[in-house]
Amino acid sequence: MKKLSFILFIVLTSALLFGCEKKSTKPKVPHWHIVDSPTTNSLNSVYFVSDDDGWAVGKGGTILHYENNSWVIKTSPTTSDLNSVYFVSKNKGWAVGKGGTILHYENNSWVIKTSPTTSDLNSVYFVNADDGWAVGDSGTIISYHDNKWSTAESPTSKSLFSLYFVSAAHGWAVGSRSTILSFDVTDWKVVNYPFERICGLSSVFFVSESEGWVGGCQLLHYDNGAWHLIEPPAPTHSIAALYFLSSSNGWTVGEAGELPAYPVICHYDGNNGGDVFSPDNFLYSLYFTSSNNGWAVGEGGTILHYSP
Numbered sequence: 001m002k003k004l005s006f007i008l009f010i011v012l013t014s015a016l017l018f019g020c021e022k023k024s025t026k027p028k029v030p031h032w033h034i035v036d037s038p039t040t041n042s043l044n045s046v047y048f049v050s051d052d053d054g055w056a057v058g059k060g061g062t063i064l065h066y067e068n069n070s071w072v073i074k075t076s077p078t079t080s081d082l083n084s085v086y087f088v089s090k091n092k093g094w095a096v097g098k099g100g101t102i103l104h105y106e107n108n109s110w111v112i113k114t115s116p117t118t119s120d121l122n123s124v125y126f127v128n129a130d131d132g133w134a135v136g137d138s139g140t141i142i143s144y145h146d147n148k149w150s151t152a153e154s155p156t157s158k159s160l161f162s163l164y165f166v167s168a169a170h171g172w173a174v175g176s177r178s179t180i181l182s183f184d185v186t187d188w189k190v191v192n193y194p195f196e197r198i199c200g201l202s203s204v205f206f207v208s209e210s211e212g213w214v215g216g217c218q219l220l221h222y223d224n225g226a227w228h229l230i231e232p233p234a235p236t237h238s239i240a241a242l243y244f245l246s247s248s249n250g251w252t253v254g255e256a257g258e259l260p261a262y263p264v265i266c267h268y269d270g271n272n273g274g275d276v277f278s279p280d281n282f283l284y285s286l287y288f289t290s291s292n293n294g295w296a297v298g299e300g301g302t303i304l305h306y307s308p
Helices: 002-013
Strands: 032-034 043-050 053-058 063-067 070-073 082-089 092-097 102-106 109-112 121-128 131-136 141-145 148-151 160-167 170-175 180-184 187-190 201-208 211-216 219-223 226-230 237-246 249-256 262-268 283-290 293-298 303-306
Touching: 043 092, 043 293, 053 082, 053 092, 053 293, 082 131, 092 121, 092 131, 131 160, 131 170, 170 201, 170 211, 201 237, 211 249, 237 262, 249 283, 249 293, 262 283
Parallel strands: 043 082, 043 283, 082 121, 121 160, 160 201, 237 283
Antiparallel strands: 032 303, 043 053, 053 063, 063 070, 082 092, 092 102, 102 109, 121 131, 131 141, 141 148, 160 170, 170 180, 180 187, 201 211, 211 219, 211 237, 219 226, 237 249, 249 262, 283 293, 293 303
16 A cells, blocks of 8 residues: 555646646546456456456455456455555466565465565565566565565665566566666666656556556656656646557556646557546556456455456
C-alpha cells in the first residue's frame, strides 16, 4: 500500500501531461466492462497466465483467481497487504508485499516462503522458474536463485516500486525521486536521470531490449539508448501502472485533472495520446494477454475487462 500512497502524493505535487483531457463528465472508451468482484478489498496487482487463467492480489492478503469465466477468492496464508503477483507457469507463481512477505503458489495452494528482508516489497518479476527478482522500500533488492531468496546489492536507498526484465542479463527498476536502475549481467547500476524535474516513478515496461516506457508523475520513452520525455498538451496525470503491447499500442492507469483528481485509463497510440476512460474507482494495475483482451484492477476490489 505504500506504493499506492506514494502515487497519491505524486498527484498532489506533480503535473504530468498525458493525453487525458479534463472533463466535466466521465469520458468512456468502448470495450472496457465492469466485472463482478468477490471482494471489496483494494487490488494492487493483476497477472494472467492465459486468457482464462489469471490472478489478482491486494489489501489484507487478498488473493483472487480467474477461473471458469469468473473471479473467486482463494485461501491466503497471510493478512499482510500484497503488492505484486507474477506467474512463471500455470502451476508456479509468486506474490510479494508488506513487511517482506513472500508467497509461493505450488501444488494448488499458496504458502509463505522465508524472506531475507522485512522491508515492504512492491514488485516481483521472474525471468524463468529459477531466476527471479523483487524490489521494495529503501532500495531493497532480493533475488531468487538455487531455490531460495537472498539479498542483492543495491546501488540506491530510494524506494523501488516496479521492475521489468527483457532477458536474464538485462533488467530495469524504477522508484522514488526519479530513480532508474539498470541490471547488466551481474550488477545493478543507477541510471543518470536526464531531465530536470525530480519526481516519483511507479511503473516500467519494455517491449524489447532497445525500447521501453517508465510512468509516474512523468511518462518517459526509452528508445535505442536514449530517454525521451513525452509531454502532450493536457492537464495533470499521474501514472500508477502501464502496459505496452507494441511501440504504438499501450495503456496506462492513474489519475488526472485538478484536485480532486479523477481516475483514468489512457490509451497510447504512438502519437502522444489517444482514448481516455474514467472509471468510478482508481486503478492500480493492468495486464493484457493480447491487444483484444486486457484487465485492470484497483480500489475497492474494482475489476475491469477490455474485450472489443
